[in-house]
Every structure is written in structure tokens, then in C-alpha cells.
Amino acid sequence: DAEITQSPRHKITETGRQVTLACHQTWNHNNMFWYRQDLGHGLRLIHYSYGVQDTNKGEVSDGYSVSRSNTEDLPLTLESAASSQTSVYFCASSERLPGTGDEQYFGPGTRLTVT
Amino acid sequence: GQQLNQSPQSMFIQEGEDVSMNCTSSSIFNTWLWYKQDPGEGPVLLIALYKAGELTSNGRLTAQFGITRKDSFLNISASIPSDVGIYFCAGHNNAGNMLTFGGGTRLMVKP
Numbered sequence: 001d002a003e004i005t006q007s008p009r010h011k012i013t014e015t016g017r018q019v020t021l022a023c024h025q026t027w028n029h030n031n032m033f034w035y036r037q038d039l040g041h042g043l044r045l046i047h048y049s050y051g052v053q054d055t056n057k058g059e060v061s062d063g064y065s066v067s068r069s070n071t072e073d074l075p076l077t078l079e080s081a082a083s084s085q086t087s088v089y090f091c092a093s094s095e096r097l098p099g100t101g102d103e104q105y106f107g108p109g110t111r112l113t114v115t
Numbered sequence: 116g117q118q119l120n121q122s123p124q125s126m127f128i129q130e131g132e133d134v135s136m137n138c139t140s141s142s143i144f145n146t147w148l149w150y151k152q153d154p155g156e157g158p159v160l161l162i163a164l165y166k167a168g169e170l171t172s173n174g175r176l177t178a179q180f181g182i183t184r185k186d187s188f189l190n191i192s193a194s195i196p197s198d199v200g201i202y203f204c205a206g207h208n209n210a211g212n213m214l215t216f217g218g219g220t221r222l223m224v225k226p
Binding site: 035040041042043044045048058059090092103104105106107108109 | 119121148150155156157158159160163203205213214216217218219
């Protein structure tokens with residue numbers, strides 16, 4: 001069955017280190033998204049991509065970057081991890097854009113702790 | 116940025132009771148979505164609404180797209196223990212191709 005996976009599921013890192021979270025989907029979806037989830041804020045969009053070589057900033061993109069070298073993967077990099085980036089991170093994908101009848105499907109999440 | 120106000124923030128109910136939660140916005144949305152998140156998992160889409168006034172059911176779940184396009188509600192009838200989780204509303208307004216999420220409603224069901 002097609003799916004979307006994230007790794008690692010849990011990560012503890014130190015302030016200032018570079019961290020990369022992986023997201024891999026086997027649906028061949030064009031659109032991929034990264035969100036962070038914090039208490040009281042719901043899900044906030046970090047970066048998104050509509051296809052290979054395409055990346056766009058979301059609502060809370062500062063301190064994060066993404067790259068899209070193939071359809072299946074959208075890794076999220078924290079250039080210099082900060083304690084404010086302690087959160088649960090979700091990757092999502094969709095075949096078509098929001099509002100067009102095919103909505104986003106989420107991965108299981110990565111819990112990141114920055115000490 | 117845009118905000119969706121979701122209420123209540125949490126609910127603790129008895130098994131068998133009906134549940135109602137809602138989402139409101141100061142701006143118009145063209146699509147309303149309802150997701151459920153189980154502990155330790157990602158959100159899963161429950162219901163999608165694309166038309167003002169639309170009422171859609173999925174088993175014991177019913178959701179409506181408000182006539183004003185600024186609100187939506189989700190009802191769960193005859194709750195069961197597996198309904199426990201966090202329910203999120205999300206809206207899309209065709210601007211920027213992004214979803215805006217509410218803060219979530221945490222549902223707890225007492226057997």
C-alpha cells in the first residue's frame with residue numbers, strides 16, 4: 001500500500017546543531033508540505049512544494065529549509081537548531097491542491113527536542 | 116495570518132453522548148476540512164466540505180459548511196471510546212494554496 005513515512009520518529013539534539021527530518025511518500029503526489037504542531041497553535045505550515053525543484057515558504061519558515069530533488073522526498077533541515085524549534089513535525093502530501101477535491105494526507109510525525 | 120477559532124478546546128463526555136464542536140473565522144473560506152488525530156499519529160481526514168450550506172455525513176460524524184462561509188461544525192453521535200483524540204478543522208480560501216488549521220478540540224470519552 002502507498003504511504004507517507006517520516007524519520008526519525010523521535011530526535012533529541014543540541015542548540016546550534018543542524019538537523020534534517022526525512023519525509024518519504026510512495027503515492028507519487030506532486031504536492032508535499034511540512035507543518036509543526038505546538039500546543040495552542042494547531043498545525044502551522046513551514047514549507048511546501050508543488051513538484052521537483054519547487055519550494056515555497058509557509059507561515060513559519062524562518063530557521064528551516066527544504067529541497068525537492070525527486071517526487072518522493074521532501075527533507076526538512078533546521079540549519080541551527082533553537083529551543084523554540086522543539087515541536088512535533090508533520091509531513092503531508094496531496095495529489096492536487098487544497099480545495100480541489102483531493103486533500104492532504106499526513107505522516108506519523110517526528111517529535112524533536114532541542115536542548 | 117488568518118486564524119481559525121475552534122471550540123471547545125477540550126471535552127470530557129460519557130460514552131453514548133453526542134458531541135458538537137465548531138470552528139469560526141473572521142474571513143471567508145471556500146473549503147472546510149475536519150481531521151482527527153489519534154495519540155502519536157498524524158491527522159487523518161474525516162470530512163471535506165466544498166459548498167456553503169453543505170451537510171455531509173461519514174458514519175456517526177456529520178459536518179456542515181456554514182452559509183456565511185465563516186464557520187463549520189462537526190457533530191459526533193453516540194460517542195464511543197475510540198472517538199478519543201484531537202479534532203482539527205482546517206480552511207482553504209484559494210489564496211496561497213495553503214490550509215489554515217484551528218487549534219484543535221481534545222475529546223475524551225468515559226466508558
